[in-house]
Amino acid sequence: MSSNGSPSQIAEGTEQAEDRQKAANAAPQLQDVLRHTCPSPAGPRVLSTFRNILDRDSCDLVWVTKEWRPQQVTLHARTRTTAKIRQDVISSPKMQHTIEQQLSSQNEVPKEALWRELNDILIEMGHTQTMPVVRWFGYVLSKIMRKIYSGVFVNEESIARLRASIGNNPVIFMPSHRSYADFLLMSYVCFHYNIMLPVIAAGMDFVSMWGVGRLLRDSGAFFIRRSFGNDKLYWAAFSEYVQTLITAGENPIEFFVEGTRSRTAKSLCPKLGLLSVALEPYLTGQVSDIVVVPINISYDRTLEETLYSYELLGVPKPKESTSGLFKALNVLDEQYGRIHIDFTEPISVNKFFGDLRSPKLMRPLHLPHQITPDESTRIIWLANYVVRQQQKNAVISLFSLAAVVITHHVLTKPRNQLLNMHQLTRQVASLKSAAESFGALIDCRDNLEVSLQNALHIHKSLIVTSKDGQVQVKNVAAAQAPIDPAKMKGHSLQDKTLQVGVPMVMLQHYVNQTLHLFICPAIVSLSVQQSINQGSGMKDDVFARYLFLRTLLSHEFILHKAWETMDFEQSIQQLQKLGVLDESLHDSMKLSLGSNSHLHQILCQLLLPFLAGYSSACSTMLEVPAGKTVSLNEALKSTQARLEKLLLSAQLNHHYSLSLDLLTAAVNSLSSMGAVIKNKENGKVLYSPNSNRLRQVTQIVGDFLQLVAPICRKSQDEQARLFITQAKARL
Amino acid sequence: MATDRSSFLVKQDVRLSHCSMSAESKEAPTNGDSNSFVEVYSAENNGQQFRKAVKVNLTPSAIPKRRQELLKWNGWGYEDSKFAVRKGVIWFTGNRYPIGELELPYFTQWTKDVFNVDLSKPITPQPPISKFPDPIINTDFMAEIRKCNLVISDDGMDRLFRAHGHTLHDIYILRVGMFARIPDLVIWPDSHDEVVKIVELATKYNVVIMPYGGGTSVTCANSCPEEEKRMIVSLDMSQMNRILWLDRDNLVACIEAGIIGQDLEKELKINGFTTGHEPDSHEFSSLGGWVATRASGMKKNVYGNIEDLLVHVRMVTPTGVLEKHTQGPRVSIGPDFNHVVLGSEGTLGVITEVVLKIRPLPACKKYGSIIFPDFESGVNCMREIAKKRCQPASIRLVDNEQFKFGQALKAEPSFFGHITDGFKRFYVTKMKGYNVHKMVVATLLFEGEQSTVENQEKMVYEIAHQFGGMPAGEVNGQRGYTLTFVIAYIRDLGFDFNIVAESFETSVPWDRTLSLCRNVKGRVAAECKARGILHYLMTCRVTQTYDAGSVVYFYFAFNYGDMPDPCHVYEEIEEAARNEILASGGSLSHHHGIGKVRKKWYRQQVSSQGVHLFRAIKHKLDPTNIFASGNLDSGELKAKL
Numbered sequence A: 001m002s003s004n005g006s007p008s009q010i011a012e013g014t015e016q017a018e019d020r021q022k023a024a025n026a027a028p029q030l031q032d033v034l035r036h037t038c039p040s041p042a043g044p045r046v047l048s049t050f051r052n053i054l055d056r057d058s059c060d061l062v063w064v065t066k067e068w069r070p071q072q073v074t075l076h077a078r079t080r081t082t083a084k085i086r087q088d089v090i091s092s093p094k095m096q097h098t099i100e101q102q103l104s105s106q107n108e109v110p111k112e113a114l115w116r117e118l119n120d121i122l123i124e125m126g127h128t129q130t131m132p133v134v135r136w137f138g139y140v141l142s143k144i145m146r147k148i149y150s151g152v153f154v155n156e157e158s159i160a161r162l163r164a165s166i167g168n169n170p171v172i173f174m175p176s177h178r179s180y181a182d183f184l185l186m187s188y189v190c191f192h193y194n195i196m197l198p199v200i201a202a203g204m205d206f207v208s209m210w211g212v213g214r215l216l217r218d219s220g221a222f223f224i225r226r227s228f229g230n231d232k233l234y235w236a237a238f239s240e241y242v243q244t245l246i247t248a249g250e251n252p253i254e255f256f257v258e259g260t261r262s263r264t265a266k267s268l269c270p271k272l273g274l275l276s277v278a279l280e281p282y283l284t285g286q287v288s289d290i291v292v293v294p295i296n297i298s299y300d301r302t303l304e305e306t307l308y309s310y311e312l313l314g315v316p317k318p319k320e321s322t323s324g325l326f327k328a329l330n331v332l333d334e335q336y337g338r339i340h341i342d343f344t345e346p347i348s349v350n351k352f353f354g355d356l357r358s359p360k361l362m363r364p365l366h367l368p369h370q371i372t373p374d375e376s377t378r379i380i381w382l383a384n385y386v387v388r389q390q391q392k393n394a395v396i397s398l399f400s401l402a403a404v405v406i407t408h409h410v411l412t413k414p415r416n417q418l419l420n421m422h423q424l425t426r427q428v429a430s431l432k433s434a435a436e437s438f439g440a441l442i443d444c445r446d447n448l449e450v451s452l453q454n455a456l457h458i459h460k461s462l463i464v465t466s467k468d469g470q471v472q473v474k475n476v477a478a479a480q481a482p483i484d485p486a487k488m489k490g491h492s493l494q495d496k497t498l499q500v501g502v503p504m505v506m507l508q509h510y511v512n513q514t515l516h517l518f519i520c521p522a523i524v525s526l527s528v529q530q531s532i533n534q535g536s537g538m539k540d541d542v543f544a545r546y547l548f549l550r551t552l553l554s555h556e557f558i559l560h561k562a563w564e565t566m567d568f569e570q571s572i573q574q575l576q577k578l579g580v581l582d583e584s585l586h587d588s589m590k591l592s593l594g595s596n597s598h599l600h601q602i603l604c605q606l607l608l609p610f611l612a613g614y615s616s617a618c619s620t621m622l623e624v625p626a627g628k629t630v631s632l633n634e635a636l637k638s639t640q641a642r643l644e645k646l647l648l649s650a651q652l653n654h655h656y657s658l659s660l661d662l663l664t665a666a667v668n669s670l671s672s673m674g675a676v677i678k679n680k681e682n683g684k685v686l687y688s689p690n691s692n693r694l695r696q697v698t699q700i701v702g703d704f705l706q707l708v709a710p711i712c713r714k715s716q717d718e719q720a721r722l723f724i725t726q727a728k729a730r731l
Numbered sequence B: 001m002a003t004d005r006s007s008f009l010v011k012q013d014v015r016l017s018h019c020s021m022s023a024e025s026k027e028a029p030t031n032g033d034s035n036s037f038v039e040v041y042s043a044e045n046n047g048q049q050f051r052k053a054v055k056v057n058l059t060p061s062a063i064p065k066r067r068q069e070l071l072k073w074n075g076w077g078y079e080d081s082k083f084a085v086r087k088g089v090i091w092f093t094g095n096r097y098p099i100g101e102l103e104l105p106y107f108t109q110w111t112k113d114v115f116n117v118d119l120s121k122p123i124t125p126q127p128p129i130s131k132f133p134d135p136i137i138n139t140d141f142m143a144e145i146r147k148c149n150l151v152i153s154d155d156g157m158d159r160l161f162r163a164h165g166h167t168l169h170d171i172y173i174l175r176v177g178m179f180a181r182i183p184d185l186v187i188w189p190d191s192h193d194e195v196v197k198i199v200e201l202a203t204k205y206n207v208v209i210m211p212y213g214g215g216t217s218v219t220c221a222n223s224c225p226e227e228e229k230r231m232i233v234s235l236d237m238s239q240m241n242r243i244l245w246l247d248r249d250n251l252v253a254c255i256e257a258g259i260i261g262q263d264l265e266k267e268l269k270i271n272g273f274t275t276g277h278e279p280d281s282h283e284f285s286s287l288g289g290w291v292a293t294r295a296s297g298m299k300k301n302v303y304g305n306i307e308d309l310l311v312h313v314r315m316v317t318p319t320g321v322l323e324k325h326t327q328g329p330r331v332s333i334g335p336d337f338n339h340v341v342l343g344s345e346g347t348l349g350v351i352t353e354v355v356l357k358i359r360p361l362p363a364c365k366k367y368g369s370i371i372f373p374d375f376e377s378g379v380n381c382m383r384e385i386a387k388k389r390c391q392p393a394s395i396r397l398v399d400n401e402q403f404k405f406g407q408a409l410k411a412e413p414s415f416f417g418h419i420t421d422g423f424k425r426f427y428v429t430k431m432k433g434y435n436v437h438k439m440v441v442a443t444l445l446f447e448g449e450q451s452t453v454e455n456q457e458k459m460v461y462e463i464a465h466q467f468g469g470m471p472a473g474e475v476n477g478q479r480g481y482t483l484t485f486v487i488a489y490i491r492d493l494g495f496d497f498n499i500v501a502e503s504f505e506t507s508v509p510w511d512r513t514l515s516l517c518r519n520v521k522g523r524v525a526a527e528c529k530a531r532g533i534l535h536y537l538m539t540c541r542v543t544q545t546y547d548a549g550s551v552v553y554f555y556f557a558f559n560y561g562d563m564p565d566p567c568h569v570y571e572e573i574e575e576a577a578r579n580e581i582l583a584s585g586g587s588l589s590h591h592h593g594i595g596k597v598r599k600k601w602y603r604q605q606v607s608s609q610g611v612h613l614f615r616a617i618k619h620k621l622d623p624t625n626i627f628a629s630g631n632l633d634s635g636e637l638k639a640k641l
């Protein structure tokens, strides 16, 4: 460890430190609020409360044509037609003000043109939920789902809880977002349980797909442009549209707080824009409360798994098109296992916020609400809390645990030492109990061996077990049609890199499904080890290191600042229970490693791809000459190139470090730590190193990386031999 | 001024020694003609001549000194008037009110439907109290007071009667327990000068004074601060009930502050006038109370609120009398100190005399009603009417719950009474598309010249039509208003059957009126749910319209089952509702005032500078906190000063 000050000091610029202080100050108070509002469910979650909704008494036809008498969201709700909603938006004081007072005078555009434009925007945006389409669509979906899924399991206890908490206030559903299927599933489940169907905020990408846009609209989606920067008219129209949906309270509204599908299967850091807009009617006293329902949707196997793998490595993604969709229909030949859906404890925003609306001067409703610093702190908190709730209520498949074990094996064992089914089962079993002690609900219905075999079977395109019980990874990326280098988003990776990279990234997709459980314990474990190596082991020294890593990875995982102490203490306790840390301590201020070195190793190893990627990003940025800047894309490209070299020379063996998502997070993280400086020049974002600080950070990251660096080095070629090649690549 | 006038006044009180009063001892007119006015010229205000009509006599107050002889000691209104249960059916006793002596079968059913009450199992309140807290007596003060030939009493019941108003908490305590602190002595001053004298002595001997008007406060304004160790004197203003003079040219009258609404209107009516100030409590509340609480009358659209009616006021404070030495109809002489008196809630001094505007009695008075398909269209219609400024004297919109409740209060089925069956139901609900469980009604009262009323009616009904409203007749309108006075009696019936009830109000900008109603109802529903309250009524009405907003009045009542402290539960829920009101853009109060129940929000409403200003005023006018009722902000005052 270098002597450049404490890692935690280096982790944060002063600004961040202040923020953290603020968050910490707010923490006890909010914690208090949370305890009152969100009592944890009575007992531990169990699989037995999940019911397969595809497994129902009535046949699909009877089911989709059932009488539609949904539970109302609010008593005062009136059903409005699409035209009426549009009319309400147009005649709202806010739109009137925006167009009549603001835009027309500022831009000297004739009002009529603006009104026409508004109308067009609203037509482009508007949903047109119609029951016949929903029913018909529901029918088709039933058929498809029966074919590819072995069950859609919904936590019925959570449905009962949801039912009990709706009726008075507007409701927002916030599901996790891993797949396009999320859109359809939510409405499908609501239809099944006679809950008013959600109106769903969707990205514009769908609209261009012939037929699909219409279909989604009719099922209740409304469309928002991906970026509309300074378009005031669009912004006003969009926020008024969302807010009229909230205040009218006819349907739950649904959006993905992560902003987009997570390609990595890890939760994305929450986006605040739509959430803030949706909360405005509450903040301005137009509604007395809003009920936010975080929802977890867990897939055994993600439909888009291969696609995501390529995408993360920078291989271009085909544009959403209907023919692409039909091509994707060959997914129908595959099995995708189970889906688990859990509606988590509904959150009363009013209680969560501790009613900070309390009397302030009310501005007229046509003026945009300016979010106060206090409000903004809570919104960030809420957003993070929602994502954490989604994570906590995941159902983890055994395959994810297997993926952890297999990856660990591939990275650490010599090539002649193959993993056999017996070892895998044993290691999954011990990882399972570790995961359970971190609060996970694992999908294991039969005895472990059978369940594991079933789980592996679902993923037989990625993992195969030979007759003699050897477990191997398939090379799914073989025979890739040559990729036009110009179309690569990142560095033009060599074919041989992709050969190993694609399956490894795919495997990591499933490892990632478990990381929310392991991330804090992993960071703590690594910090303890480093601290001990440096001759300390004192709790506060460990905490300082932990803080550094946590800050470093805060764009990668949901590690909200306000929870850092809580997470730390909890992890220590859990690790002690598991024997990763020594429990029989005499000095409560000193930590030491326990007997469970295997789990310790697995945990630390989980951080490898991240530390390696971040470390390379640091090096790349360090090479930018003083006074020069690079774009994000340039930074990503050269980091990938650097990483590929390391992989080829066997200095690194985890291909997930190549992930563009990971490297983007690295750059963002360096920027918020003040190690690189973000500049905006004519609308372009450019980065330059902040040399001193960057050097310090690079050093510390490097020190951590040393600790988890390959225990057994293998070249990429060697690694490739661990794979069985497969003829057909799927994309 | 006072001496000027008092020379024309004949005081005819039979002076009572303390504790010896009876109903018969009410002052009776001594000079035969109770309504004679003497034309006088008095030299006032730098010798300017004013022609005055000075009243030399007055009919006795409807309220005796020993109030408990006419009024309930532990409930609302006249002893002989109440809701009672006879053979399982609710009826109203006495014949003071239009529904007197009538059986109310629909209402009986309604109480079962809404509150799940079992009318066969009433709870009996404690019997009249005989043991009272020992009075704290300041002997020096007492010695001086006795010399002054004042009407005083230290009778326990007299003291208890003035220890409260009509807040839920007050009445609940009277039924089940005892206040920790009640006044130690009651004094009935007879004139401004007597008040000056009493305040002087109280200041000299450090005795607390709490002015008491009609005792209808709903903010715990009359409660004695428990921690007060000094002697507390309740100043019962009821004997200062004369109209001192009446000026027909300028249409003003100078009136003593103790007069209660019904007496004031009776007197003025004899002379062909009215103030037009008609709060729902006007049978019992007093002029001084109105000024002290910034009261608002139902007919403010035509006549104005108390602050519009008030031309001049005198307030006796420990450091002197605060008044303006001018009677200009409007003046520009710095901040208007009338507004320091208005809303002072007994914390700064005693209001003794008020010059009020009066109006000739209206030539035409007409009721009306309009039904709307739902609350929203009703509110939108009221907004439009306010925009056009064609509001009649009163316009009130009740929500569906209150609409149904109003129907239930009928003795006989009538227009709406038949609503559950028959032709009219068909007409209103089917043909016009009204849903009995959504529709609402607005009641109207027009007052003014015949032609004005006709014009107004036409405009109002036209606007109503645009909002889906349909005229529903005069009778229904009139019923709405006459029932007003009866409604206050219902709470006592509720008490007998496990139900606590209270009302609260707010004023709110127009664009937030609907969302406020919705939010507050939603919040109360949530609070009830959280407490397992299953049977409750939460209803609202829009009772006033202004250019910039409306007034919303909520009733909340619930069956508390076997909760040990229902009153506290109520207070918690009202607090949540008030927070919701404030967060929804409503004010802390439109007319009830702050008292003690809303103190915690005072600073938020008026800013810290506002509180400083109030404290500075308090400190100058009442440096030793003689007026220690603790209303508004004064609780913190002592500590801070």
Ligand SMILES: Cc1cc2nc3c(=O)[nH]c(=O)nc-3n(C[C@H](O)[C@H](O)[C@H](O)COP(=O)(O)OP(=O)(O)OC[C@H]3O[C@@H](n4cnc5c(N)ncnc54)[C@H](O)[C@@H]3O)c2cc1C
Binding pocket: B165, B166, B210, B211, B212, B213, B214, B215, B216, B217, B218, B221, B222, B237, B257, B258, B278, B279, B280, B281, B284, B285, B286, B287, B288, B289, B290, B291, B292, B293, B294, B295, B296, B297, B298, B345, B346, B347, B349, B350, B351, B352, B488, B591, B592, B593, B629, B631
């Ligand atoms: C059924 C019912 C209906 C009501 N309807 C209305 C309504 O329509 N509009 C409305 O505005 N209010 C209404 N109120 C509230 C109440 O009637 C008013 O606040 C009224 O103004 C109080 O007058 P009071 O004479 O009864 O005052 P009290 O209750 O005796 O006293 C109230 C406060 O004023 C002070 N005070 C009284 N007299 C004087 C004085 N001479 N000098 C200095 N301070 C004094 C007291 O010290 C106390 O702090 C209603 C109350 C009830 C119970």
